[in-house]
């Protein structure tokens with residue numbers, strides 16, 4: 001099973017590294033190697049950062065990193081699930097935990113020359129598990145502070161557990177993908193109508 005990038009937000013794509021199509025559990029970041037692959041595919045790390053992290057941590061260290069990253073993901077999933085339905089509640093314990101992770105954020109500012117001229121960019125130094133967790137936590141922080149909680153949705157498809165941020169204008173997105181769950185729901189509704197008539 002391939003990694004899914006249907007979340008319309010990096011933090012939602014992160015949650016989608018574990019999902020259950022048709023009741024069977026799929027883990028995209030089960031070990032260090034698959035974690036590195038996902039981080040690259042998701043654009044969390046570029047090739048240089050990924051090579052550097054893997055060199056620093058080694059294979060065993062990367063496996064241990066995957067355990068920590070999965071823990072962060074499940075913690076975030078539980079919190080985000082509560083946040084989207086009850087955004088007004090007191091989340092001070094969760095916020096404290098998030099801030100602890102963010103404290104390790106290693107940001108460097110760089111000026112680079114592009115075709116358009118000079119550009120200032122942020123660059124993360126990711127040399128340890130804490131640095132990596134901090135970058136993922138920062139994407140979660142972006143979701144919490146910049147987006148509308150009610151627009152974080154889980155797919156309405158039967159048995160589908162994928163998440164996405166609904167960025168459509170009318171806010172009526174219901175499915176992970178129109179071709180996948182959307183289409184299956186359409187077919188099911190069509191059959192239902194046929195049975196009734």
Ligand SMILES: [Zn+2]
Pocket residue numbers: 155156157160161162175176177180181
């Ligand atoms: Zn779906």
